[in-house]
Amino acid sequence: MSSLVEMKNIKKDYYLGETRITALKSINLSIQNGEFVAVWGPSGSGKSTLCNLMGLTDNHTSGTLLFQGTEVTSLSDNQKSEMRNQHLGFIFQNFNLIPVLTALDNVTLPLLIKGEFEKSSINAAKSLLFELGIGDYFLHRPHKLSGGQQQRVAIARALITAPDLIIADEPTANLDSENALKIIDLMRKINISKKTTFVFSTHDQRLLDRVNRQINLQDGFITNDSKADKKNNDNVETNKNTNFETKQML
Amino acid sequence: MNSKFIVWIKFAMANLLRNGRRSFYTIIAIAIGYAAVNIFGGFTSYIFTNLKDSFIYSHANGHLTIFKKGFLTEGRIDPTKYLITSQEYALIDDICAKIPQILIATPQMQITGLISNGEVSTVFIGSGRVPSQTQEIQRQATGIGGNLKLHNGKALQDDIPYGVGLTNGLAEKLNIDIGSDAVVMSPTVDGRINALDVEVFQRYDVPVEELNDKVMRLPLKFAQSLYDTKSIDRLSLLLTDEKLITPIKKLLQTAFKKNKLEMEVKTWKELSPFYRKVKDMFDIIFIFIFIIVFIIVVTSVVNTLSMSVIERTREIGTLRALGLKRKGIIGLFAMESGMLGLVGSFFGILITILNWLLIKLFEPQWMPPNYVIKIPLEIFMVPVYMYWTLLFLVLLSSIISIIPAKKAAYKNIVDALGHT
Ligand SMILES: Nc1ncnc2c1ncn2[C@@H]1O[C@H](COP(=O)(O)OP(=O)(O)O)[C@@H](O)[C@H]1O
Ligand SMILES: [Mg+2]
Numbered sequence: 236m237s238s239l240v241e242m243k244n245i246k247k248d249y250y251l252g253e254t255r256i257t258a259l260k261s262i263n264l265s266i267q268n269g270e271f272v273a274v275w276g277p278s279g280s281g282k283s284t285l286c287n288l289m290g291l292t293d294n295h296t297s298g299t300l301l302f303q304g305t306e307v308t309s310l311s312d313n314q315k316s317e318m319r320n321q322h323l324g325f326i327f328q329n330f331n332l333i334p335v336l337t338a339l340d341n342v343t344l345p346l347l348i349k350g351e352f353e354k355s356s357i358n359a360a361k362s363l364l365f366e367l368g369i370g371d372y373f374l375h376r377p378h379k380l381s382g383g384q385q386q387r388v389a390i391a392r393a394l395i396t397a398p399d400l401i402i403a404d405e406p407t408a409n410l411d412s413e414n415a416l417k418i419i420d421l422m423r424k425i426n427i428s429k430k431t432t433f434v435f436s437t438h439d440q441r442l443l444d445r446v447n448r449q450i451n452l453q454d455g456f457i458t459n460d461s462k463a464d465k466k467n468n469d470n471v472e473t474n475k476n477t478n479f480e481t482k483q484m485l
Numbered sequence: 486m487n488s489k490f491i492v493w494i495k496f497a498m499a500n501l502l503r504n505g506r507r508s509f510y511t512i513i514a515i516a517i518g519y520a521a522v523n524i525f526g527g528f529t530s531y532i533f534t535n536l537k538d539s540f541i542y543s544h545a546n547g548h549l550t551i552f553k554k555g556f557l558t559e560g561r562i563d564p565t566k567y568l569i570t571s572q573e574y575a576l577i578d579d580i581c582a583k584i585p586q587i588l589i590a591t592p593q594m595q596i597t598g599l600i601s602n603g604e605v606s607t608v609f610i611g612s613g614r615v616p617s618q619t620q621e622i623q624r625q626a627t628g629i630g631g632n633l634k635l636h637n638g639k640a641l642q643d644d645i646p647y648g649v650g651l652t653n654g655l656a657e658k659l660n661i662d663i664g665s666d667a668v669v670m671s672p673t674v675d676g677r678i679n680a681l682d683v684e685v686f687q688r689y690d691v692p693v694e695e696l697n698d699k700v701m702r703l704p705l706k707f708a709q710s711l712y713d714t715k716s717i718d719r720l721s722l723l724l725t726d727e728k729l730i731t732p733i734k735k736l737l738q739t740a741f742k743k744n745k746l747e748m749e750v751k752t753w754k755e756l757s758p759f760y761r762k763v764k765d766m767f768d769i770i771f772i773f774i775f776i777i778v779f780i781i782v783v784t785s786v787v788n789t790l791s792m793s794v795i796e797r798t799r800e801i802g803t804l805r806a807l808g809l810k811r812k813g814i815i816g817l818f819a820m821e822s823g824m825l826g827l828v829g830s831f832f833g834i835l836i837t838i839l840n841w842l843l844i845k846l847f848e849p850q851w852m853p854p855n856y857v858i859k860i861p862l863e864i865f866m867v868p869v870y871m872y873w874t875l876l877f878l879v880l881l882s883s884i885i886s887i888i889p890a891k892k893a894a895y896k897n898i899v900d901a902l903g904h905t
Pocket of ligand 2: 282283284404405
């Protein structure tokens, strides 16, 4: 079983006129199904850039990026759109709900885009909103909702297609600390109950106790990846298993 | 209907309502454009109908006219050489009688000569007709032309050959009035001079000023006896339906060939250069109006959508991130724009109907070109125009929206999301 996301020597340059800004220098990482990953680091360290690449909303400059085993540079814009629609979910810092649509319509939007909008979609969206504790706000437009409520609607929108990976770039940056913790807890709960993989970025270290993997970015480099340490252990375990199986076979 | 589609429509509608005032102005621009095209189109159609009715019915020229071959070309110099003899006429009349769609086939003879009051004399051009048939053609008119009394005095009569009609200019020139006598003179077809007495039965006007002191109408019998001939120079045919003009023309041509008749058949349009000129002129005006409407619609739609694209940059980024393809973004804007076109056209239809009602209500009168009396002004509602304008404006607004929509669709997603 291949990794959900695999990055090898990923580099990302931006150009401001003639000036090249290297946002990501040489990123190597892999995300497995079911993980709950925090990317953290100071502002400007490359967190958003990393999220954008993983979310297939931007293109890397060099290196290899595999999403579910597929080299993403080989995908057309339409194929990437389909990937985002069917396999990815997005939670944004500023919620990015569509202002003219009700909470309910915002949640069903990805299904509409997918072309799978049906009567049952509405019920699915309703039960998601209930699950996330905003069942009373179906018909509210985003501007009538608080930040925390809006972000819950956004989470419901990200979940509606049952994606493999949800990318959340600074999902709590526009929330007060109480709401921030609630949102992260909610995401974690979903991660556990629905086995949805989450990658979220933050510059708030207080949120990090709740995650099972932390990737620390500094100046476009990964300076620490808690999984990478654990990975060795995993490998040991795998080896053990292999040994065990080998024994059995013998 | 497809529920997905309905949801997209609702979404598009919500987007239009977001900046309601701007959408409203665009809708109004489209509505005015729609109304301009249709009101002008309706007026044109009224004018054409009247010109046609006036030629076919009021002037009793019918839909088709039969001439001896050459009459209209070589015959101009010596018309008497290209007359239809009474034998030929009898044959033609037989052929026409076998075609039930020919309602009336009436003979004519145009003559020229001098008319005198005993003291002075002047040139006249006279049209010899069969009064009862002329009146029958006029009675067949469906439009305004049918109910018009176009002369003062009494009607000409088949069996009173000496009773004639004079244009007002001619009557004034000769200082004679209804009831007066006069003498007309002309060479016969054999070249002898002939003179006959006439009595003025009626006075009337013709729309061409240069002719208003030269023209007179007279019974065919009179024209024939003045020219001392049994021949005629043309036959006017009234058909049951103008759609039959071309097929009946063909039918007649083959029948004439079979009977060795050297005749030519002309349609009313071929004989009415005035109608063609007016039509050409109106067509040009229409093109101008159309271009103006086109420019107004295009600029207001493009302008509205361009602003909308800028305002909604972040949402476009969101939709793209959620997986909407570029063509989906273009489709959304095209749908919004098409709805502007649709609603605009709808209001345009209302304006057109309102205008029609107002004109019905106030019945303004006017004198169109080539008319000698005032008639009610009308603006027709032409469903074909209305339908095509609607379709055109909806399609135009949808298609033209692609220009701003493409800009939206090709935005960099990350940049768009970061837009504030
Ligand atoms: N569109 C862009 N054009 C130029 N430079 C950019 C652009 N986006 C990000 N950068 C630069 O790349 C670096 C990483 O940015 P970013 O990924 O946004 O970091 P973070 O999300 O951790 O704050 C920063 O130096 C930033 O200025
Ligand atoms: Mg950032």
